[in-house]
Amino acid sequence: MSGNPQLGVIATLRITPTPVRHLLAGVFINQLGAFVQTFLVLYLAFRGQSAGAAALCLAAYSVGAIFGTMLGGELTHRVGARLTIVTAMAVAGPTVWLIPWITHTGVLPALMVVVALAGLATQAYRPAAAVMxxxxxxxxxxVMAFSMMRTALNLGAALAPLIAAGLILVDWDLLYWFDGATALLYAAFAFFVLPRAIGLTPDSEPETGAAPKATGREVYALLVRDSRFLCYLAAVFLGTIAYTQSTSALPLAIVAEHYPAALYSAVLTVSSLVVILAQLKITTYVTRLPKTVAVGLGHLIDSIGLAVLVLAAWWGGIFVIGVVLSVGGLMIAGPNMFAHPATFHPVVKARYIATMQSVAGLATTIGPLFGVLTWHALGSPFWLLCALINGVAGVLAVLALRGTAEPAPALATETAGESS
Incomplete structure (x- = not known):
């Protein structure tokens, strides 16, 4: 924690560099049209594809997204954040536009390839944005800056379904025309307003005249020996598995308890409003706490919220209470968790960020399948299991965030014979 006094939301916004504001605006614009994954199953069903074909395409998107974040980290390290964002979004736009055309042809393998490429391109910008x-x-x-980014993503995600509802009334294909257009708009916006050199490893340092160099293989070899960062990745994986149950097991639980489907919509709406309205304010308090305290407390509250859901058979309002508690815990733990890979040395930072995002993407892919199968096997006690999984994630996160992350000096010693 810094010795400098922590500023409030408005004060932090005032001192936020203009390029960061531009980046957040671009993230928000892009998120307004992020329809590929969210509406893919519904879109393919409307176009006459089978449930199995839709599931295969959704899996293809997830695989593409995982590799996309890794590719984005590598590109950021090699060509810089701005060019990575521009390239990823410029490729994403036309690729997304191909989805309706390929769907109409009925050629499933071609559709899976296009959807996978769309996942790769649309997610490749994220490591670059984090590095910038x-x-x-x-x-x-x-920490506040990453909280701002999360808020921009959440605000865009909250408004996107409203836009989608209007587009669907006209033509389902407009979903992907709009999605591709927002990606290209983000690419143009990034090209003209974002700084050029961010994300590139500097060619020299004043102290030594040469920065430590490292290949991707050397960085990843260091990563797998970094026990604390591996704890962090495990925490991200387990915590994301628990988080995904809000969109997989939660609707099953609501239906199983014979509550109206509208309750699920109400729960999602309330949780979205809580995040949008409270995330930045909560972050102002979180930054005054030691990282380990904030992360541990957040996971504890999140786990309590998940455990509370086991009582939902008594009263439907328990779903709202439990999800709000869970989201509250995420808002406390999330800023430091999300910002952690960015604390590493520039030599490794982009690849560490990309690895974290890929692990989160993998968990997002596995989580719904785990949730559906385990919910059907356990019923309501499933939420106690989720609370336990999230609690283990909290313990691992606290272990991971103790002290300062400094893998770069060791890497420099191994690869360049230098010490920091």
């Missing part, structure tokens, strides 16, 4: 924020924001305000 970490490089431009002062260290003492980085």
């Amino acid at each position: 924020i970490s490089d431009l924001m002062p260290e003492e305000h980085q």
Whole structure:
């Protein structure tokens, strides 16, 4: 934790560099049209594809997204954040536009390839955006900056379904025309307003005249020996598995308890409003706490919220209470968890960020399948299992965030014979 006094939301916004504001605006614009994954199953069903074909395409998107984040980290390290964002979004736009055309042909293998490429391109910008924020924001305000990014993503995600509802009334294909258009708009916006050199490993450092160099293989070899970062990745994986149950097991639980489907919509709406309205304010308090305290407390509250859901058979309002508690815990733990990979040395930062995002993507892919199968096997006690999984994630996160992350000096010693 920095020795500098922590600023409130408005004060932090005022000192936020203009390029960071531009980046957040671009993230928001892109998220307004992020329809591929969210509406893919519904779109394919409307176009006459089978449930099995839709599931295969959704899996293809998830696989593409996982590799996309890794590719984005590598590109950010090699060509910089701005060019990575521009390239990823410029490729994403036309690729997404191909989805309706390929769907109408009825050729499933071709559709799966296009959807996988769309997943790869649409997710490749995320490591670059994270690196740009970490490089431009002062260290003492980085947690708040990443919280701002999460808010921009959540606000876009909350408004996107409203836009989608209007587009569907006209033509389902407009979903992907709009999605591709927002990606291209983000690409153009990034090309003209974002700084050029962010994310590139510097060619020299004042102290030594040469920065430590490292290949991707050397960085990943260091990563797998970094026990604390492996704990962090395990925490991200388990925590994301628990988080995904809000969209997989939760609707099953509501239906199983014979509550109206509208309750699920109400729960999602309330949780979205809580995140949008409270995330930044909560982050101002979180930044005053030691990282381990904030992360541990957040996971504890999140686990309590999940455990409370076991009582939902008594009263439907328990679903709202449990999800709000769970979201509250995420808002407390999330900023430091999300910002952690950006605290590493520039030599490894982009690849560490990409690895974290890929692990989260893998958990997002596995989580719904785990949730559906386990819910049907256990019933309501499933939520106690989720609380336990999330609690283990909290313990691992606390272990991971103790002290300062400094893998770069060891890497420099191994690869360049230097010490920091």
